[in-house]
Amino acid sequence: MGERVLAFMAHPDDAEFLCAGTLALLHERGYEVHIATMTAGDGGSTELPPEEIARIRLGEAERSAALLNGKYYCAGLKDFLVTVNDTSIKRTVELVRQVDPIIVFAHHPGDYMLDHEMSSILVRHACFCAGAPNMKTDLFPSAKPIGRIPYLYYCMPIEGIDHFGNEAPMSIFVNITSVMELKERMLKCHESQRQWLLKHHGIDEYIERMRHWAMQVGRKVGAEFAECFIQHRGHAFPKDNILVKLLNGLAIEVQQ
């Protein structure tokens, strides 16, 4: 089994907006890609009831992950209700144990809405305690404690800004120009979301927004398109920058 990377976000399509280019580059270098979301995106429609839109979006997320030969998982929480409690912690830990990733991508702790903020905390906590044998979970008992704390990277908050509208400091930039077309194809798998915006705004805002953000980030480092991250380097987490090492030349870390 090859080494694995896990993007664990709140909703289907968050990984595509925030880190799919970096996942594609890691996939090119032989890493298995796993994408998980806390919810199935059951709040993502103004016309369909939650169960129906959730079913559609699970299929979309699976098709997107498949473009990187990747696997998709859902922790089964509900949109707008992602909170930190025993059940959500256990589900998150079990998914991290199932994948046993070397690198994890999560939402920025100061991202724009509760589901993203709580996902960030849940994923950080799961990375920390998934290795503890006495951290008992009961949903998938087959998921065994892992033997390491993975490298943890926070993606850019949506639009790159914090709660006050100020630019959030990011330090790791990945040039995704060579895989931009693939990132776009992954995002286009989320047809239900794209069509909604297309219908209401009359332009392909879903795709345009992603391209615009990737261009904005790219401009900072002289790349056509880029994604950016900040590494979690708190107590016990690995502190060297594996992303810069693996994506030799395409990823750089800049001083704040």
Ligand SMILES: [Zn+2]
């Ligand atoms: Zn989201």
